[in-house]
Amino acid sequence: MSSVAEKLQRKSQRTVATKQVRLKLVYIDFWSAVKFSFLVAVCLGIILVVATILLWIVLNSTGIFGSLNDIMKDILGNPEFDIASDFSLGQVALFAIVVALLNTVVGTALGAIAALLxxxxxxxxxGLLVGFTNN
Structure with missing residues (x-):
């Protein structure tokens, strides 16, 4: 008489045949591509805005704006020059939001054009031939 463990061991020794399926991608749904490219562009826009704000905070807290301000005053010879007023957090964040919105529109349009093409x-x-296996 064999035990359950021996039966399970014999079952695991059998080789499983790998099946391979080949499919052709012959159509991409236009609206699905537009929605997907819109979501990707929105995610990248959020990343752009957050990264820009974090970079400004790091540069401001390390004093790089002050050093750059002193260098630019020496080069230009203008004692009234202030880089902190020209590149405040609000202005930098607003510029990043505008760029993110433009990237969202352009990214969505490029996704739609790519699906059409x-x-x-x-x-x-x-079509594109794609192979799948059950490994």
Whole structure:
């Protein structure tokens, strides 16, 4: 009589046949591509705004703006020059938000154009062949 452990050991020794499936990607849904590219562009825009604000905070807290202000006063010879007033946190954050909004619009449009171009090129090339296995 064999135990349950021996039966399980015999089962695990059998080789499992790997199945391979080949599929062709012949169509990308336009609205799905637009929604996906919009979400990716919004995420990148949020990252841009947060990174810009953090970079400004680090530069301000380390005193680099003060050193740069002194260097620019020496170079320009203008004692009234103040880089902190020209690049305040509000102005830098507003500029980053405007750039993020423009990137969102452009990124969404590029995603839509890429989906259209792929769908048009599939008519000529036949699609992208993708292989899957069950490893």
């Amino acid at each position: 792929y769908n048009f090129s599939v008519r000529i090339t036949g």
